Amino acid sequence: MEIHVVQSGDTLWQIAQNYGTDINQIVLLNELDTPDVLIPGQSLVIPEPGREYVIQSGDNLWAIAQMFGVTIQELAAANNITDPSLIYVGQMLTHPYFSHIVQAGEYIWGIAQQYGVSAEQIMAANDIAQPGLIFPGQTLRIPIAAKPVTEVNAYTTQLSEEGRVEILRLGRYLTYLSPFRYSIREDGTLTQMQERPVLEAAGATNVAPLMVVTNFAQGEFNSDLAAAVFRNPETQERLITNLLEVMRTKGYAGVNFDFEYVYPEDRENYNAFLRRVVDRLHPEGFLVTTALAPKETADQQGLLYEAHDYQAHGEIADFVILMTYEWGWAGGEPWAIAPINEVIDVLDYAVTVIPRNKIMIGVPLYGRDWNIPWVEGTFAETVGPKEAVQLAARYGVQIQYHETYQAPFFHYVDESGQEHEVWFEDARSVQAKYDTVKEYGLRGVSYWALGSPFPQNWAVLQDDFRISKL
Structure with missing residues (x-):
């Protein structure tokens, strides 16, 4: 797969010709x-001919496997x-193998090095008993080199x-799939949620659901609500008992706590609560995860940040989700939603106190459209992302890239x-984030949130990683 940035005068026919697809x-x-409408600056993902195939109407996996010359199971x-x-x-869909025609003087070990696989893998893929049993002109199936394995979580608010x-x-x-949301009550009970349709779909696709528990009430995160629970051990035990009942009944694999705007004085209370949760959930095999505000220092000021103890969460939780988005928030000035330089600043602090294999960075699947000049209070x-490109096309403007x-x-x-200013995500911007995941050796990514078409993201993700399943 390649990422092509449309230039002035480009046509889809020319682009397809250039890439041989x-x-x-x-x-x-x-x-x-x-x-027939392309916008200068628009990014396109281009499948590699012979190696990648985009499913068309009427296709089935058996026919595609036949076209690739592999079994359905391999595909x-x-x-x-x-x-x-x-x-x-x-x-x-990606072809499981490359084709390689053996040249005079070639040996399996050299071919294996060329493609980044082992000689044993090539021998197994071609039913070769001895490494010397190849000859010039022979076509070998070369397994695709292993991609980095990553975990991917997605929040969803669409439960129907x-x-x-x-x-x-x-x-x-x-x-993982994280249906948003269950909210706590002051007495340790939980609000209800009708998420059965998405849980059934998660089961059908081998996706592990995480139960999202928040202090969200009446349209906002409530600091007093969190305090009422964090300052009362009996209420905490009641809450844990209630969430365990929901998890067992509905088939959740774990819990994700998204407590925001917690009072700074409840920082240690929050940590103690998490330890209490782990003590009760881990013996039953449930995961315990948290969502954390994007901090650049341990003592970062502000109600959003102070009670989120990176080091403690890194020690207690199975993994954490860093909410590395919302720099360009709806009530603020126009800005990129998740500028990579800011994401990296957060990571540079996070990796000093949280194990890298416990960190997932947040990736936005949305953009924003501001009226400018910006007026405070608007x-x-x-x-x-797809809608943003359609806006640019509708008004005939060029897409720029920062x-x-x-x-x-x-x-x-x-x-x-x-006048308007629009910031959004495209293939290039998510590629930068996935490169950062690989560079920092992180556990993976977490999307906020499903619901907006962003076809390019899934192609880039698939090209970069093999997605782990529990």
Whole structure:
């Protein structure tokens, strides 16, 4: 897979010719509703011909396996498909093997080094008993080199049929699903949630669900609500008993605590609560995870940050999700949602106190559209990445790319004469985040949130990693 940035004058036919691929494959992979309209600065993901195939209407896994010359089992295993019937138009499948024609003087060990695999893997893939039993002109199947293994979590607020269909479609890219949300009450009980459709879809795609528990009430995170629980051990025990009942009944694999705007004086109370949770959940095999505000120092000031003890959470929890987004928040000035330089500043602190294999960084699946000049007290509209490109096309403006933030943006003027500034995510910006995950040796990524079409993300993710399943 390649990332192509559209230049002025580009046509889809020319781009397909340059990459030796089929126009329809590019259209499907990028979900281009108007293929004849390309915007300068727009990114496109391009499947590699012969190596990657984008599912078309009428396809089935058996026919695609036949086309690749492999078994259904080999194709499914290479693409994290648990149910061969759950394939979808627009998704990219990767061939499990390269083809290599043996040249005079070549040996299996040299061929293996060339492709980054072992000689034993090549021998097994080609039923070769002895390494010397190859000859010039022979076509060998070369297994694809192992990709870095990562874990992927996704929050979702869509709990209905629409959410169920989305999980069935995207489940092969996910390790965990976190339906948002259960809220605590002051007496240690929990609000209710009707998330059965998405839990069933998670089960069908071998995705482990995490029960999200928050101090969210009446439209905001409530500091007093968190304090009422954290300052009362009896209430905590009641809460843990209640969440255990939900987890057992609904089949959750673990819990994700997203307590925000906790009073600074409850920092140690929060840590003690987590230890109490671990003591009760770990013996039953449940995971305990937390979501943490993006801190750059241990003593960072502010109600959002002070009670989030990175070192303690890193010691207590099975893993943590760093909420590395919302620099460009709806009520603030226009800015990239997750500028990579800011994400890296958070990581540079986090890895000093949290084991790297316990850190997942947050990745936004959304953008924002601000009125400018920005006026304090006004709020931006949330837009999906695909929607953002459609906006640029509608108003005929070029998409720019900020190299420091590693994020696309553009300006436009609407029909009323109002100027706008839009920041969003594209293939390049998520590639920068995945490169950072690999560079820092992190556990993985966590998306906020499913619900906005972003087809490029899944192709880039698949190209970079093999997604771990529990």
